[in-house]
Each structure stands twice: as C-alpha cells, then as structure tokens.
Amino acid sequence: MADLGFTRHIDAIRGGHFLRVVNYHNPPASSAQVLRRELQRLSEHFDSVSLQDLDSFFETGRWPGTRPVFMPVFYEGYRNSIDVAAPICDELGITGWFPVCTGFIDCPPAQQEFHAHAHDIGLVDEENDHGRLAMSWDEVQALSRRHVVTPHTASHVGLADVWNDEDFEREIFEPKRKMDAVTGQLAPAFSWLRGTACGLSPRHDAAIRAAGYRYHLGNTMIHRIA
Amino acid sequence: MTESGRTEKARRVLGTLRAAMSRSLNSEGIPMLLALVDERGTMPVVTDPETLAQGELLAGRVQEVRETLAPDMPDRDHGGVVRALIMAVHELTDLKAPDVLQESNG
Numbered sequence: 001m002a003d004l005g006f007t008r009h010i011d012a013i014r015g016g017h018f019l020r021v022v023n024y025h026n027p028p029a030s031s032a033q034v035l036r037r038e039l040q041r042l043s044e045h046f047d048s049v050s051l052q053d054l055d056s057f058f059e060t061g062r063w064p065g066t067r068p069v070f071m072p073v074f075y076e077g078y079r080n081s082i083d084v085a086a087p088i089c090d091e092l093g094i095t096g097w098f099p100v101c102t103g104f105i106d107c108p109p110a111q112q113e114f115h116a117h118a119h120d121i122g123l124v125d126e127e128n129d130h131g132r133l134a135m136s137w138d139e140v141q142a143l144s145r146r147h148v149v150t151p152h153t154a155s156h157v158g159l160a161d162v163w164n165d166e167d168f169e170r171e172i173f174e175p176k177r178k179m180d181a182v183t184g185q186l187a188p189a190f191s192w193l194r195g196t197a198c199g200l201s202p203r204h205d206a207a208i209r210a211a212g213y214r215y216h217l218g219n220t221m222i223h224r225i226a
Numbered sequence: 227m228t229e230s231g232r233t234e235k236a237r238r239v240l241g242t243l244r245a246a247m248s249r250s251l252n253s254e255g256i257p258m259l260l261a262l263v264d265e266r267g268t269m270p271v272v273t274d275p276e277t278l279a280q281g282e283l284l285a286g287r288v289q290e291v292r293e294t295l296a297p298d299m300p301d302r303d304h305g306g307v308v309r310a311l312i313m314a315v316h317e318l319t320d321l322k323a324p325d326v327l328q329e330s331n332g
Contacts, residue, residue, distance in 0.1 A: 003302070004302065004304050004307065005300075005301040005302040005303070005304075005307065006288065006289075006292055006299075006301050006303075006306065006307055006310070007301050008261070008263075009261045009288065009307055009311065010285045010288050010289055011285075012261035012262065012263060012269075013259065013261055013281050013284050013285040013288065014281050014282055014285035015269070015271075015272060015278075015281060016272025016274070016277040016278045016280075016281040017261060017262040017263070017269050017272065017281075018259060018260065018261055018262060018280075018281055018284060019259075019260045019262055020257070020258075020259060020260075020315050020318060021257070021258045021259070021260050022255040022256065022257050022258070022318055023255065023256045023257075023258055024254075024255050024256075027254075031254075034254075035255075038255055042318065057262070057270075058262070058264060058269070058270070059270065060270055061269065061270030061271055061272040061273065061274075062272070062273075062274060063274075063277070066276075068276070068277075068280060070318070072255070198265055199265070216265075218260075219258070219308060220258075220260060220261060220304070220307055220308055220311055221260055221261045221262070221263050222260050222261075222262050222263070223263050223264075223265050224262075224263070224264040224265060224266060225265050225266070226266070
C-alpha cells in the first residue's frame with residue numbers, strides 16, 4: 001500500500017519536488033473576467049508548466065526558467081474549457097492542462113446534461129440550455145496543439161468502479177487510443193475520479209502503465225510511472 | 227488562549243481553512259500543492275536554491291497546519307494531507323484569507 005501520509009509529502013516538498021496547481025472544473029462565461037484576473041495575477045509571478053518542462057524536471061530536477069512554476073488544470077472536458085478557459089490561457093501565454101472524460105465527449109449533445117448528472121460532472125445553471133456541454137473531438141485536436149489534453153477516464157469513474165476486463169478497456173485503454181488517434185500525440189497522463197493515487201491497487205496501476213501513460217495524476221501527487 | 231481553548235495562532239490558521247474550503251468547486255480555481263514522486267526510482271536532486279527555499283517554506287506550512295490543527299492526526303490520514311496541501315498554497319487565488327502561514331514561515 002502506498003504511503004500517502006504527511007511525512008512523505010513534507011519530505012518531497014522540502015526537497016524541491018513539488019508543483020503548485022490550480023484546479024478548475026466548470027468556469028462558465030459569466031466567470032471569464034474573474035478567471036482572467038486570477039490567471040493574469042498568477043502569470044505575473046509564475047511560469048506555467050508544459051509537458052516538456054515536467055518531463056525535464058523528472059530527468060534533471062530543474063525547471064526551465066528562473067521563476068517558480070504552476071500548472072492550471074481544467075477538468076472533465078467541458079465546452080467552456082474551449083470557449084472560456086483556453087482563449088484566456090492563449091491570451092496570457094499559459095499552458096493549460098485538460099484532463100477530459102472521453103465518454104462525455106462521445107455522448108450526443110442532447111444526452112450530455114443527463115450524462116453529466118449521472119457521472120458526477122457538475123453543471124452550472126447558466127449553461128442549462130446551451131445545447132452541447134462537452135467539447136468535441138475536433139476541439140480536443142485543436143486544443144492539443146497548444147495545451148496538454150489527456151484522459152480522465154471515459155465515464156468519470158473512480159478506481160473502485162473498475163473491476164472487470166471490460167471496465168479496464170473502457171475506462172483506461174480505449175480513452176488513450178482514441179485521444180492519441182485524434183491528437184496524433186501520446187496522451188501523457190491518467191487520473192481517476194477524486195484523484196486516487198498510484199500505489200493502491202497493483203492491477204489498476206499495471207493497466208495504466210500498460211495503456212502507455214507515463215504520469216498518474218493524483219490529488220496530492222504527480223507520479224512518474226513510466 | 228481563547229474561550230474555545232484555541233490559541234490565537236490556531237484561530238488564524240482555522241481562518242485559512244474556512245476560506246479555502248469556501249471556494250466553489252465548479253466555477254472557481256482550487257489551489258493545490260502536489261508532491262512530485264517517481265515510482266520508477268529516485269527523484270533527481272534539486273539544487274536550485276530558490277526552489278529549495280520555496281520547498282522549505284511550503285513544507286513548513288504543511289507541517290504547521292498539522293501541528294496547529296491536528297497534532298493527534300495519524301500521519302497517514304489522507305484527508306488531512308489534502309486539506310493541509312490546499313492551505314499551503316492558498317495565496318494562489320483570491321481567497322481573501324488572512325496570510326496566517328506567512329507569518330511564521332515567510
């Protein structure tokens with residue numbers, strides 16, 4: 001069983017092995033000014049982390065620039081990641097990280113509201129009648145040219161929801177194959193609902209590695225796994 | 227010591243906790259501090275003095291939250307770890323929280 005306690009975290013952070021993250025979920029258009037202000041302020045003090053920066057840190061222990069770094073993360077694959085978050089990131093020169101639930105993207109727009117409620121994907125009232133709530137695969141492709149897009153399971157499930165071979169295929173393997181095919185890149189990271197860490201189930205950890213992911217994004221750690 | 231038995235320091239740290247937990251998960255950014263770990267082996271040694279200084283500051287904040295608010299909490303209480311890591315980087319967003327942890331560590 002993995003050690004996820006205070007001491008392990010404190011030791012890692014004290015050794016310089018840490019990353020500041022700001023996790024966003026569903027910032028609607030009405031919050032665009034707040035989001036812009038927040039990201040503007042962050043970008044005045046921190047550089048955002050690209051995938052290459054993270055890879056390099058795990059090899060060398062160094063970040064590329066002289067300023068501290070941070071990672072803005074926009075979860076689930078909402079359409080407003082495309083309409084609201086990504087344009088602000090682009091305007092500010094920030095690299096965003098977008099873990100997306102591929103089943104949300106696959107879901108026909110008319111069914112997305114029910115799908116979201118059925119899979120712990122939070123919605124905001126102002127978007128109730130906007131039609132499509134998730135980004136499209138074409139938007140995933142476009143987003144991946146400037147930002148990091150990677151699977152967050154298909155159905156927004158946790159580790160305990162994945163039991164049999166069919167589950168493993170649907171939630172871990174297929175999302176990566178689909179995303180790699182669309183983006184022409186290798187999706188780098190996997191994350192469970194609620195950010196369950198690596199090290200709690202050998203079978204699940206092995207499947208994530210076998211699928212070809214090299215990072216496991218937990219809610220208190222980023223694990224380099226391959 | 228106040229009527230509740232809390233020290234002034236504990237009251238101030240609790241203020242940060244309450245402000246951090248009042249963020250809207252849906253529409254606002256939730257700041258978090260993540261540890262970077264390599265499951266393949268050991269992490270490379272960090273030598274940059276500024277990164278190490280920030281690590282010392284942030285680790286001190288996590289330690290202070292634990293010692294101030296939960297000295298009896300088991301080391302492996304992951305819920306406690308999550309909350310302490312959120313509080314350690316509360317200044318990343320407009321939390322309007324008192325900068326309680328800077329006082330002793332910054």
